[in-house]
Amino acid sequence: MxxxxxxxxxxxxxxxxxxxxxxxxxxxxxxxxxxxxxxxxxxxxxxxxxxxxxxxxxxxxxxxxxxxxxxxxxxxxxxxxxxxxxxxxxxxxxxxxxxxxxxxxxxxxxxxxxxxxxxxxxxxxxxxxxxxxxxxxxxxxxxxxxxxxxxxxxxxxxxxxxxxxxxxxxxxxxxxxxxxxxxxxxxxxxxxxxxxxxxxxxxxxxxxxxxxxxxxxxxxxxxxxxxxxxxxxxxxxxxxxxxxxxxxxxxxxxxxxxxxxxxxxxxxxxxxxxxxxxxxxxxxxxxxxxxxKPHHDFDETDHHQMAQNVAEESIVLLKNEENVLPLKKDKKVAVIGDFAEEARYQGAGSSIVNPTKLSHTVDCLDDSGIKIIGYEPGFERYGKKNKKKIEKACELARQADVVLLYIGLDEVTEAEGLDRQNMQIPANQVDLLNELYEVNPNIVAVLSCGSAVEMPWIDKVKGLVHGYLSGQAGAKAILNVITGKVNPSGKLAETYPLHYEDTPSYHYFPGKEVSVEYREGPYIGYRYYDTADVPVLFPFGYGLSYTTFSYSNLCVNQDGVTFNITNTGKLAGMEVAQLYVRCTSKSIFRPNKELKGFKKVFLNPGETKTVTISFDDKTFRYFNIKTNQWEIEMGQYEMLIGASSSDIRLKDTINIQGTEAPLPYSNEQLPSYYSGKVNSVSKKEFEQLLGRKVPESKWDRSKPLGYNDTIAQCQYAKGGFARFAYHLINFTYWFLRKIGKRSTANLIMMSVYHMPFRGVARMTGGIINMPMLDGILMIVNGHFFKGVNHFLKERKKMIKQSKIEIGQSEVIKEM
CATH class of the missing domain: 3.20.20.300 (Glycoside hydrolase, family 3, N-terminal domain)
Structure with a gap:
C-alpha cells in the first residue's frame, strides 16, 4: 500500500x-x-x-x-x-x-x-x-x-x-x-x-x-x-x-x-x-x-468557440434532396419553430449545465448571411395545440422560397429518471409540418433531440439537418452548416428504425416490476437490423456531405487494413471510414458484421489519402462461456470498409488462426440467436442462452413491502395510509401535467414514485436513517401506530447519538 x-x-x-x-x-x-x-x-x-x-x-x-x-x-x-x-x-x-x-x-x-x-x-x-x-x-x-x-x-x-x-x-x-x-x-x-x-x-x-x-x-x-x-x-x-x-x-x-x-x-x-x-x-x-499550482480562470470566449467547433463536427446531414443545402444567398427564407427562438441544447436532470453564454438561432440570423423574411414560433413548445400559431407560420411560409423549420423533442421529454413513452416528436409539430407542406414544399427541417425518433413525415422535407443536443454554441454551428460555411461531417452513432416496433428490445423494454430480460442477446442496434434483414430509416454510421468520396485499393494483412479515400467533389470535407468485420463461419452465432475500427480524414477537392486501420485485441475475439474467457474462432473473416454500416465500399478476406476453444452453443437449442431474429425469443430459449432459469419478473403482492420496494408499490400496501399516499402522488402527477407543470410532474416520478424505500434514507443525508425507515415500513404494511412510535423512538436515539459523536469529534480535534 x-x-x-x-x-x-x-x-x-x-x-x-x-x-x-x-x-x-x-x-x-x-x-x-x-x-x-x-x-x-x-x-x-x-x-x-x-x-x-x-x-x-x-x-x-x-x-x-x-x-x-x-x-x-x-x-x-x-x-x-x-x-x-x-x-x-x-x-x-x-x-x-x-x-x-x-x-x-x-x-x-x-x-x-x-x-x-x-x-x-x-x-x-x-x-x-x-x-x-x-x-x-x-x-x-x-x-x-x-x-x-x-x-x-x-x-x-x-x-x-x-x-x-x-x-x-x-x-x-x-x-x-x-x-x-x-x-x-x-x-x-x-x-x-x-x-x-x-x-x-x-x-x-x-x-x-x-x-x-x-x-x-x-x-x-x-x-x-x-x-x-x-x-x-x-x-x-x-x-x-x-x-x-x-x-x-x-x-x-x-x-x-x-x-x-x-x-x-x-x-x-x-x-x-x-x-x-x-x-x-x-x-x-x-x-x-x-x-x-498556479492556474488561471478559463477563457469563456475560447471555450465557447470550442463548444461550437465540437458541434460543427457532430452535426449530421440526413437528407439533401435537390441540393437544397447549402442555402443559396438569393433565397428568401422563413424561420419557423419555437426551438429557433429558444434553443434546445441539452438534456434534463443531473447533467444540466448553467451555460456561460447561450446562442439562439434568431439572435444569430443577422450574421448568418441568410436572407430572412421573418420568424414565427409555429407551435407551443410542450405539445399544446395552437391553430393560430400554425396559421401565422403558414402565412409567412407562403412568402418564402425556403422554410427553415426547427423541430424536435422538448426538455421534459428527454430527462434523467424517466423513459420516453414513444419515439414520436410531438403531434403539434407534425401538424405544423403538414400544414406548411401544403403552402410551401421547400422545407429544411432542423432537428434537435438527444435520441432516435420516428420520421413518418420525412417525405415532406427536402433537407434534414440533425443537430442533436449541440450545446451552448449549437445554434450558430447549425447555421454554419446550413449556409455552407461548414461542410457537415457527422455520422450517426445509432440506427434510426422506421418504427419503434422494429427494435429488437421492443417486447422486453422497460422492465416494469422486478426485472428486465435482455432476451435479444448481443443483437442491439445495427447488429440486429443487419443480421435479421430489417429495413431502417437511417443506418448506423450514416451521414451526408456537400462533397463526395470514393474508396479504392484495399489491402489486408495480419496487422490491419489500408485503403485510399479520394475527395471527388468540389468542396473540402471530412469523411469517416468505418471498418466492419464479418466471420464467415456459422458455428458460433454472431451479428452479420461488427464495427472494429474507424478513421476520420480531412480531404481537399481532388485529394487522395491512404488510411490505415490497425487490428487490435478486439478485432476477432468473442467470449466463450465454456472456457470463460475471450477466444478467437479459426476461419475466414471478411474485412468490410464502409461509409456506413449499410454502405460498404470495399471488401476482402483474411484467414485467422483460432484458439481452438470448444464450441459454446448448439444451433438446435438457440435457433433465434443463430438466425438473428430475436425480437420474440421464448422464455425457454432465453433460459438456454442464460444457462439457468429466468427469475420471476413480477412482484409478489402477498409479501410486505421492504427496503428495495418502491413508493409505486404502495398501491398494493396493506396500510391504508400508504395506499392513500400512492393515490395522492398519482393525482398530483396528473394535475401538474394538466396545468402545464410537466417539469415538476417529472420530478415526482424521478424522485418519489420510482424511489425504493431505502433511498429515503440514502438520499436524505442522515435526516432519516434505516431504523427510522423501519418505522415507515411498519406504517406502509398496516401497523400505523406501532410504526409512528418506532419512528419517533429511533429519531430520538439518532439525535442523541449525533450529539455524542459531535462531542467525540471535538475531543479528537483537540488532541
Missing part, C-alpha cells in the same frame, strides 16, 4: 468515515492528518458545481460553465482527437472551479431508443462508445483531475432504475455491455468508476463480486476508486467487500458505523478497509495537487 504509514495513524472510525461523503458533493476530510475533502461534480458535457444547496436533480442553479454538446451529439463526430481536446477544456474548467472528480463520461449502451438518458450516452456500439470515452477521459485527466466513467454496468433504463434486476447472459454482458468500459479503463486510464443503481443477475452492481472484483479489478487491472451513484448503496458492508470505496452522498455516519461493527464482529477484515482507504487517498492526493 502506498499510504501505509498514514493509514496506521488513523483510528478505525476515521478510516470508516472516509468511505462515505461529508455532504452531498464532498468526500470526508481528516484535518489532523492533512487529508482534504474532494469535490465531485456532475460533468459529462459541462461542470455542474452547485453554488447553493445541493441536489441531484438539477433544481438549484450551478456556477456558470461551458455547456458542450452532449455525448449523443459528440459521438456523431467519430473523432477521438476532437473528443480528447474537448476533455482538455472540460478539465481546465474543473481545475478553475476546484472540482477533483468530474462525473462523466456516461457510456451505457443505447439498448433501446426510449431510454430517457440516451442523450448522455454515446452509442449503440461498444467499440465506438469506448473509444470516444477513452479520448474524453485522457483529455480531462491531462489537467490532473479525475474523470469518472459511469454507470457500471447494464444501466439501460430509467424506470425503476434503482432496483431493477437486469437479466443478461455472460457473453452478451462481456461483448456488448462491458466492452466500452474495458476500453475506457484500459485506454483512457480513468481514475474513478461509478457503479450503477441497478442489480445485475440478482445482485446489486456495487456488491457484485463477479463484476467488481473478478472483471474490474482482477481482469482489467483497475486500481482506482469506485464510487456509488448517488443514493445507490444497498448493503454497505457487501459493497466494501466488492471494492466499492466511496458511498455518496453522506449518510451522516450511519453506514460508517455499519463498517465499524462488521470489522469488530469479524464479518470483514480490517485489511479490506485499509486497501479501500489507500485507493481513496491516492485519488484525493493526486487530484488535490493541481489546486496548489
Amino acid at each position: 502506498k499510504y501505509k504509514e498514514l493509514i496506521q495513524k488513523m483510528t478505525l472510525e476515521e478510516k470508516a468515515s472516509l468511505m462515505s461523503g461529508k455532504d452531498f458533493w464532498q468526500s470526508e476530510n481528516i484535518d489532523r492528518l492533512g487529508i482534504p475533502s474532494m469535490f465531485l461534480a456532475d460533468g459529462p458535457h459541462g461542470i455542474r458545481k452547485q453554488a447553493a444547496a445541493a441536489d441531484h436533480l438539477g433544481l438549484n442553479e450551478s456556477i456558470p460553465a461551458t455547456c458542450y454538446p452532449t455525448a449523443a451529439t459528440v459521438a456523431n463526430s467519430w473523432n477521438e482527437e476532437l473528443v480528447e481536446k474537448m476533455g482538455q477544456y472540460l478539465g481546465k474548467e474543473a481545475v478553475a472551479q476546484k472540482v477533483n472528480v468530474l462525473l462523466g463520461p456516461g457510456i451505457n449502451m443505447k439498448r433501446n431508443p426510449l431510454c430517457g438518458r440516451n442523450f448522455e450516452y454515446y452509442s449503440e456500439d461498444p467499440y465506438l462508445a469506448g473509444k470516444m470515452a477513452a479520448g474524453l477521459i485522457r483529455g480531462i485527466q491531462s489537467n490532473g483531475v479525475s474523470a469518472c466513467v459511469k454507470h457500471f454496468a447494464v444501466n439501460n433504463q430509467e424506470e425503476r432504475r434503482m432496483v431493477i434486476d437486469t437479466i443478461v447472459d455472460e457473453r452478451t454482458l462481456r461483448e456488448i455491455y462491458l466492452t466500452a468500459f474495458e476500453i475506457a479503463i484500459k485506454e483512457g486510464k480513468t481514475k474513478t468508476v461509478m457503479s450503477s443503481y441497478n442489480m445485475l443477475n440478482g445482485t446489486h452492481t456495487n456488491e457484485n463480486m463477479h463484476l467488481m472484483r473478478e472483471i474490474l479489478r482482477d481482469e482489467w487491472g483497475f486500481d482506482g476508486v469506485v464510487v456509488t451513484d448517488w443514493g445507490g448503496n444497498n448493503d454497505r458492508v457487501q459493497g466494501l467487500l466488492a471494492g466499492n470505496e466511496l458511498e455518496m452522498p453522506t449518510t451522516n455516519g450511519e453506514t460508517d458505523r455499519e463498517i465499524i461493527e462488521a470489522i469488530k464482529n469479524g464479518e470483514i477484515a480490517e485489511e479490506v478497509l485499509d486497501e479501500c482507504v489507500d485507493r481513496l487517498l491516492e485519488l484525493i492526493f493526486t487530484t488535490e495537487e493541481v489546486f496548489g
Whole structure:
C-alpha cells in the first residue's frame, strides 16, 4: 500500500468515515492528518458545481460553465482527437472551479431508443462508445483531475432504475455491455468508476463480486476508486467487500458505523478497509495537487468557440434532396419553430449545465448571411395545440422560397429518471409540418433531440439537418452548416428504425416490476437490423456531405487494413471510414458484421489519402462461456470498409488462426440467436442462452413491502395510509401535467414514485436513517401506530447519538 504509514495513524472510525461523503458533493476530510475533502461534480458535457444547496436533480442553479454538446451529439463526430481536446477544456474548467472528480463520461449502451438518458450516452456500439470515452477521459485527466466513467454496468433504463434486476447472459454482458468500459479503463486510464443503481443477475452492481472484483479489478487491472451513484448503496458492508470505496452522498455516519461493527464482529477484515482507504487517498492526493499550482480562470470566449467547433463536427446531414443545402444567398427564407427562438441544447436532470453564454438561432440570423423574411414560433413548445400559431407560420411560409423549420423533442421529454413513452416528436409539430407542406414544399427541417425518433413525415422535407443536443454554441454551428460555411461531417452513432416496433428490445423494454430480460442477446442496434434483414430509416454510421468520396485499393494483412479515400467533389470535407468485420463461419452465432475500427480524414477537392486501420485485441475475439474467457474462432473473416454500416465500399478476406476453444452453443437449442431474429425469443430459449432459469419478473403482492420496494408499490400496501399516499402522488402527477407543470410532474416520478424505500434514507443525508425507515415500513404494511412510535423512538436515539459523536469529534480535534 502506498499510504501505509498514514493509514496506521488513523483510528478505525476515521478510516470508516472516509468511505462515505461529508455532504452531498464532498468526500470526508481528516484535518489532523492533512487529508482534504474532494469535490465531485456532475460533468459529462459541462461542470455542474452547485453554488447553493445541493441536489441531484438539477433544481438549484450551478456556477456558470461551458455547456458542450452532449455525448449523443459528440459521438456523431467519430473523432477521438476532437473528443480528447474537448476533455482538455472540460478539465481546465474543473481545475478553475476546484472540482477533483468530474462525473462523466456516461457510456451505457443505447439498448433501446426510449431510454430517457440516451442523450448522455454515446452509442449503440461498444467499440465506438469506448473509444470516444477513452479520448474524453485522457483529455480531462491531462489537467490532473479525475474523470469518472459511469454507470457500471447494464444501466439501460430509467424506470425503476434503482432496483431493477437486469437479466443478461455472460457473453452478451462481456461483448456488448462491458466492452466500452474495458476500453475506457484500459485506454483512457480513468481514475474513478461509478457503479450503477441497478442489480445485475440478482445482485446489486456495487456488491457484485463477479463484476467488481473478478472483471474490474482482477481482469482489467483497475486500481482506482469506485464510487456509488448517488443514493445507490444497498448493503454497505457487501459493497466494501466488492471494492466499492466511496458511498455518496453522506449518510451522516450511519453506514460508517455499519463498517465499524462488521470489522469488530469479524464479518470483514480490517485489511479490506485499509486497501479501500489507500485507493481513496491516492485519488484525493493526486487530484488535490493541481489546486496548489498556479492556474488561471478559463477563457469563456475560447471555450465557447470550442463548444461550437465540437458541434460543427457532430452535426449530421440526413437528407439533401435537390441540393437544397447549402442555402443559396438569393433565397428568401422563413424561420419557423419555437426551438429557433429558444434553443434546445441539452438534456434534463443531473447533467444540466448553467451555460456561460447561450446562442439562439434568431439572435444569430443577422450574421448568418441568410436572407430572412421573418420568424414565427409555429407551435407551443410542450405539445399544446395552437391553430393560430400554425396559421401565422403558414402565412409567412407562403412568402418564402425556403422554410427553415426547427423541430424536435422538448426538455421534459428527454430527462434523467424517466423513459420516453414513444419515439414520436410531438403531434403539434407534425401538424405544423403538414400544414406548411401544403403552402410551401421547400422545407429544411432542423432537428434537435438527444435520441432516435420516428420520421413518418420525412417525405415532406427536402433537407434534414440533425443537430442533436449541440450545446451552448449549437445554434450558430447549425447555421454554419446550413449556409455552407461548414461542410457537415457527422455520422450517426445509432440506427434510426422506421418504427419503434422494429427494435429488437421492443417486447422486453422497460422492465416494469422486478426485472428486465435482455432476451435479444448481443443483437442491439445495427447488429440486429443487419443480421435479421430489417429495413431502417437511417443506418448506423450514416451521414451526408456537400462533397463526395470514393474508396479504392484495399489491402489486408495480419496487422490491419489500408485503403485510399479520394475527395471527388468540389468542396473540402471530412469523411469517416468505418471498418466492419464479418466471420464467415456459422458455428458460433454472431451479428452479420461488427464495427472494429474507424478513421476520420480531412480531404481537399481532388485529394487522395491512404488510411490505415490497425487490428487490435478486439478485432476477432468473442467470449466463450465454456472456457470463460475471450477466444478467437479459426476461419475466414471478411474485412468490410464502409461509409456506413449499410454502405460498404470495399471488401476482402483474411484467414485467422483460432484458439481452438470448444464450441459454446448448439444451433438446435438457440435457433433465434443463430438466425438473428430475436425480437420474440421464448422464455425457454432465453433460459438456454442464460444457462439457468429466468427469475420471476413480477412482484409478489402477498409479501410486505421492504427496503428495495418502491413508493409505486404502495398501491398494493396493506396500510391504508400508504395506499392513500400512492393515490395522492398519482393525482398530483396528473394535475401538474394538466396545468402545464410537466417539469415538476417529472420530478415526482424521478424522485418519489420510482424511489425504493431505502433511498429515503440514502438520499436524505442522515435526516432519516434505516431504523427510522423501519418505522415507515411498519406504517406502509398496516401497523400505523406501532410504526409512528418506532419512528419517533429511533429519531430520538439518532439525535442523541449525533450529539455524542459531535462531542467525540471535538475531543479528537483537540488532541
